[in-house]
Every structure is written in structure tokens, then in C-alpha cells.
Amino acid sequence: MSAVLLDGRSIARQIREEVKSEVEDLRQTGIKPCLAVLLVGENPASEIYVASKQKACEKVGIESQMLRLPASASEREILRLVSELNSDEKVHGILVQLPLPDHIDELRVIDSIDPRKDVDGFTPENLGRLLLGKPYTVPCTPAGIVELLRHYGLQVEGSNVVIIGRSNIVGKPLAALLVQKAEGYNCTVTICHSKTRDVTWFTKSADIIVTAMGRAGFLKADMVRSGSIIIDVGINRITDVTAPKGYRIVGDADFDDLRDIASHITPVPGGVGPMTVAMLLRNTLKVARSSQWNR
Numbered sequence: 030m031s032a033v034l035l036d037g038r039s040i041a042r043q044i045r046e047e048v049k050s051e052v053e054d055l056r057q058t059g060i061k062p063c064l065a066v067l068l069v070g071e072n073p074a075s076e077i078y079v080a081s082k083q084k085a086c087e088k089v090g091i092e093s094q095m096l097r098l099p100a101s102a103s104e105r106e107i108l109r110l111v112s113e114l115n116s117d118e119k120v121h122g123i124l125v126q127l128p129l130p131d132h133i134d135e136l137r138v139i140d141s142i143d144p145r146k147d148v149d150g151f152t153p154e155n156l157g158r159l160l161l162g163k164p165y166t167v168p169c170t171p172a173g174i175v176e177l178l179r180h181y182g183l184q185v186e187g188s189n190v191v192i193i194g195r196s197n198i199v200g201k202p203l204a205a206l207l208v209q210k211a212e213g214y215n216c217t218v219t220i221c222h223s224k225t226r227d228v229t230w231f232t233k234s235a236d237i238i239v240t241a242m243g244r245a246g247f248l249k250a251d252m253v254r255s256g257s258i259i260i261d262v263g264i265n266r267i268t269d270v271t272a273p274k275g276y277r278i279v280g281d282a283d284f285d286d287l288r289d290i291a292s293h294i295t296p297v298p299g300g301v302g303p304m305t306v307a308m309l310l311r312n313t314l315k316v317a318r319s320s321q322w323n324r
């Protein structure tokens with residue numbers, strides 16, 4: 030039996046429609062939601078992500094301001110810009126696209142964002158709130174994964190979830206989200222990473238496997254049990270001379286190998302990626318709404 034495809038594109042479209050109508054309502058009250066996006070340097074993948082985030086904002090009536098600094102920008106310049114955005118009343122949300130150039134202390138920059146404008150949920154305050162079970166903004170990819178499972182009616186309570194990858198953007202916040210003692214969560218979570226001795230030992234007993242480590246085709250059929258749910262966060266570019274651009278995008282899971290053993294699987298592209306962008310729109314709406322109370 031072939032796995033059910035978890036179609037992030039179509040669920041994200043529904044969420045965008047909901048956000049669009051809520052943005053219209055907010056605009057009626059005189060608040061024009063505005064997201065400032067800061068891109069430092071010219072990382073080609075970041076350029077593509079940022080362009081798709083801006084386009085998504087535009088489509089739902091969220092204004093977006095694109096701010097660019099060269100790769101040679103100093104930490105002080107970046108901090109100064111973030112500080113200006115923090116005090117700009119017209120800007121409700123701030124997104125600093127990661128990764129930042131190597132000479133920049135990423136945490137210092139993230140920590141400088143006003144947590145009330147933190148649409149990524151990456152600031153220590155917002156990650157701390159998530160860990161304490163009182164989240165404000167939740168990081169977009171983890172939130173998108175939970176939303177995708179929910180839309181397909183997949184109950185996660187009590188499930189064994191194995192996350193491969195311990196990044197601050199996906200692995201760690203997703204673990205904090207799923208382990209919460211709250212309806213619709215309550216998972217038993219394991220994080221595997223580059224130093225895990227035997228990843229297969231964990232993945233074999235998982236109900237849900239989330240791959241988020243950036244290694245093309247890492248997860249194979251012999252690592253999972255029949256009927257598991259596979260959520261693939263990986264976005265890897267691999268050479269393909271038959272593709273028009275000379276490359277194609279694949280996930281961390283070997284899709285063709287897994288589709289006959291998994292019960293559900295996300296495609297790449299078209300799975301988690303669009304959900305991440307949809308959650309960014311939701312977070313931007315949330316911070317814009319909250320700005321009324323922060324004045």
C-alpha cells in the first residue's frame with residue numbers, strides 16, 4: 030500500500046485564505062500588518078526563501094519591508110538596524126533570515142529583536158515561554174508540522190516521536206512543542222543527532238519520524254517500521270543532469286524507498302515548506318494584533 034501524501038501546499042493555501050480574511054478585518058480597525066525582513070549577504074537559498082515569504086505576505090495583505098545588508102556588514106550595523114525596527118511603530122514583525130555570515134554572533138542578533146515583534150519565535154524569551162508551556166509565537170516549522178498532522182486528523186497524543194536533528198530552528202523547539210502537557214500534544218519525544226550511536230534503534234520504534242538534519246535521502250525503508258508517519262523537513266539540492274536547472278530538490282527521507290512502508294509521508298517540495306510560510310503569516314497576524322495592547 031502506498032503512503033498517504035501529506036499535502037502541505039493545499040493545507041497552506043487554506044490557512045492563507047483564513048489569514049487573508051483576518052488581515053482584512055484587522056485593517057478595518059486601522060492596523061496595517063507590516064513585516065520587516067532582514068537579509069544579510071547573498072546566500073542563494075535564503076534569497077529564495079525570503080522571496081517566497083514576501084510574496085506570501087503580499088497575497089494576504091500583509092505589507093513587507095525588505096532590508097538588505099552586504100555580507101561584510103558588521104554586527105553593530107545589524108544591531109542598529111534591528112533596534113530601529115524595534116522602535117518603528119509601523120513595523121509589527123521582524124524576521125532576520127538565518128544563517129547570518131560567520132563573523133556575526135547569531136544569538137546576539139536574535140536576542141536584540143523585541144520578543145513582541147519576533148515572528149520566528151526564536152528569541153530566548155519566546156523559546157523560554159515555549160519550554161514553559163506558555164508560548165507566544167511558536168517557531169514556524171514546528172508549528173507547521175503540528176498543524177499539518179492536525180489537518181489530516183492524525184492524533185499525536187501518546188505517540189513516540191523521533192526527531193532527527195537538534196537545531197534551534199526545528200529540532201529543539203519541535204521537541205518542546207510536542208512534549209507539552211496539553212491537549213493535542215503529549216508526545217514522547219526523542220531527539221537524535223550527529224553523535225547518536227544507533228539512529229535506527231530509535232527510528233524503528235517511532236510512530237512519527239521527523240527528519241531535519243539536511244542530508245539528502247538519509248532515512249531509508251530499513252530504518253522505519255511499517256505504518257509510521259514520516260515528516261521531512263530537509264531541503265537539499267542534488268545534481269540532476271536531466272533536470273532543466275541541472276539540479277533538483279530532495280528531502281532527508283528517501284521518498285521512493287519509504288512510500289510503500291510509511292502510512293503517511295510529506296513530499297519535498299510541497300510538504301513542510303509551504304506550512305512554514307503559512308505559519309509565518311499567522312505569527313505576523315498575531316504580533317500585529319497584539320500591537321494594540323503594547324502601545
Ligand code: GUN
Pocket residue numbers: 124125126127128149169170198305
Ligand atoms: N532559515 C531557515 N529557516 C528559517 C526560518 O524559519 N526563519 C529564519 N529567520 N531563518 C531561517
